Amino acid sequence: MLKNFEKGAAADTFGTLDTDALKQRLAVLQQQIKALNIPVMIVFEGWGASGKGSMIAKLIANMDPRGFKVYNICERDKAEKRYHFLQRFWSKIPPYGNLAIFDRSWYREISALPLKEQRKAEKRIAEIKDFEAQLSNDGYVIIKLFLHISKKEQKSRLNALEDAQATRWRVTENDWRQNKNYQVHYDIFDNMLRQTNTPHAPWHIIDAAERKSTTKQIFSVIIRTLEEAIQKKESGNTAAPIPMQLVHDIDRVPVEHLAEINLSGKAPDDSLYSKELEAKQKRLFELQNEIYLKKIPVILAFEGWDAAGKGGNIKRIARALDPRGYEVIPVSAPTEQEKAHQYLWRFWNNLPKTGHIKIFDRTWYGRVLVERIEGFCSQSEWERAYDEINSFEKSLTEHGAIVLKFWLQIDKKEQLNRFSDRQNTLEKQWKITQEDWRNRERWPEYEVAADEMIQLTNTKSAPWTVVESNDKRYARIKTLDTIIKAMENRLQK
């Protein structure tokens, strides 16, 4: 890609406007994307000393500071290394209508890898492609700029930076190493650019040799892309969803339909149950310690009918655990801030670090359950969510997480009993709301959605466990058993 560019094939044509006019145009566009709720991510990659910083300074000079943020992406620190490499970028996606500008980006996680770790790079590329695809599907505009300079030009700039007292400290050994091994880095960059040059998030290679022309190229690319995005949004044309890459590698496992589940499972009698529960909780506590030492993140996801016993089930797990190593994440309707981001954003922001356990009381599957049924998202949105969720979970398991998903199944009669009980018991009344009764009326629709969800997202690496929950104690034992087995399996590896 760089070769072709150098031959002039990919050079951007740009208009006759001068820089001031371009800046003004951009300021107006920023107000328009705000009004149209279009989120924009601008990525600056390129050679050391290619001028990323000063170009960003120019870019934002006339922008309304209420609408953008600049992120300077360094090497991941110790705390960040305890999460999936994309976590820190997910957490930085802008709210709808806003811009995020990245000085280095997720591409750092590829280009900074040594050549011998190319296999790792390939995996990361697939994950990055899904990251960008998911955001594009959600309406995010991703503008990727690569600032290109020659070896000679880089060398002379590094020298100039070193000569000035104010900027001397900025030139690092890494910069000089890059210059010395220019060709090696050239090949890494070229490979990265080629493999991640997608129609929805194409690379724009910028000839950064000369400051004034660089500015014009960059403004032109951004203005053109924003104009197109605005036009597209205004015309209401929605493109076909971009398929996910990671789902090619998942093993989808066939599973019984919900309607076929036998709900007659019963726990042993009182004293036996207590003993069994206690023994399993003790075992889980031991395993938590091992998981912690082995630095394995654990995600336990709970879905199921209202009053199916999620809370009680989670409590039995939580009681077994050291509170320093787990957290329960209760998921309810998204806040205003959460609604202003792609729907997986709030879950990416709540993942366990290595060695820790997060228990989700309701999950990202809300997209294909309540959001689908209540019409909070469009049909095409929930239809493509299965793949997006599979890709999300694949990223987590690739990162080393144990991901277990539980569907707590009861029948309609049992739910009525429990609703009545809650209504009639003072300390349980907070658990039952009008919404629960309304959801109950839509039982058949929820049944179809839940069944479809389990069929389409039951994978070998992130399996569903349908927990027969008419008998609460049976359900608790089964859940604990499932978690214990999954942890033991992993620890034996």
Place this chain on the structure above:
Amino acid sequence: MLKNFEKGAAADTFGTLDTDALKQRLAVLQQQIKALNIPVMIVFEGWGASGKGSMIAKLIANMDPRGFKVYNICERDKAEKRYHFLQRFWSKIPPYGNLAIFDRSWYREISALPLKEQRKAEKRIAEIKDFEAQLSNDGYVIIKLFLHISKKEQKSRLNALEDAQATRWRVTENDWRQNKNYQVHYDIFDNMLRQTNTPHAPWHIIDAAERKSTTKQIFSVIIRTLEEAIQKKESGNTAAPIPMQLVHDIDRVPVEHLAEINLSGKAPDDSLYSKELEAKQKRLFELQNEIYLKKIPVILAFEGWDAAGKGGNIKRIARALDPRGYEVIPVSAPTEQEKAHQYLWRFWNNLPKTGHIKIFDRTWYGRVLVERIEGFCSQSEWERAYDEINSFEKSLTEHGAIVLKFWLQIDKKEQLNRFSDRQNTLEKQWKITQEDWRNRERWPEYEVAADEMIQLTNTKSAPWTVVESNDKRYARIKTLDTIIKAMENRLQK
């Protein structure tokens, strides 16, 4: 304090309820504090192996997970060390109606200090007292528990933990060191407890020798405190505000009243202005580099009349800076989430790390300006805010930050000219709203509030600069000059 406790003087009396009844009582109280919007912070401090973790596990076992969070406070990591030591605790204060439970807390920052750093400890104690006082003033309930065990008991527990395979890794060298130097730590703890035992946030020393009795003591203290808080809130009695400690040490500097400001200052003519601006921007850029290397955080706070030129002024500063080292924080009406916390929370969450610059376009002074005038907070709230803000800024400057505050002053006629201009210029229309016109009608009230604010918060370490802004260019030069001088002064030290 520990001595008296050991003699039985401070022992808690507790009721005859059994543990299950206490747990149930707590679950009901949690719903009540939710309903009454009372935020609660529970601090667990104490000896290593005194059982903090398992007590927290018991405490939360029956709680609604939607209403609390548990924080395990370790040593500050590298990223956290780039902020004031209280920053990570401010960021963790719970929203109104919720609980935050701390396994170790801000007291770690004292008790982990070696004896020879006692002077540091004293400063920190003053800051901690202001932290707790501010939160108490805002209605936060702070429950502090110290789990006390004897040297012998600690030793036998550490041995037991080491004997069990699952828990062996938890015993660290530090634990054994604490046991060996029990008396030294005893004195440090005792001093810390005595100095921070305040009426609004008293310490409860818990005899943690025996598990069952420990549980009962802890539940009793928490239940009693919550019941009192609920009663107080329901009765509507508000206590007199707790005074801040740090403000004793600030030098308040007399300053001209706004009405006396001469606004006739004019910038030099066009070409001279451009040259001067450019020279000062260049100097600022150099200083940013030095500030970065010296790891000094910088806070530039802008307030002033609508249309006084805050945006343009900030732009001239921002243009001079490397975008990797600064951020503009536009402050508007607080979000729902922000409204659910003490008013300084959102600013503590947005402080610069060492070496970085944050420019606030409107600030925490909103409390004594718009919130005062529009009645968004009560009179007693904005009246005590002057001290709270002085204490906040004192913390920042003690931490090493440069704090500069700018009030952009124009007269009423000039404002009208600028409003009209904005209304009549397409690309400026977004800058003017109905609210601006409404604010203009309350000019005299704002003038009183702004004047009082400057008089009461103009300190030597965090001074106000009143910038005569009828001539925009004069204002820009003066602002740049002020920043440059402050940075130069600091760097010479």
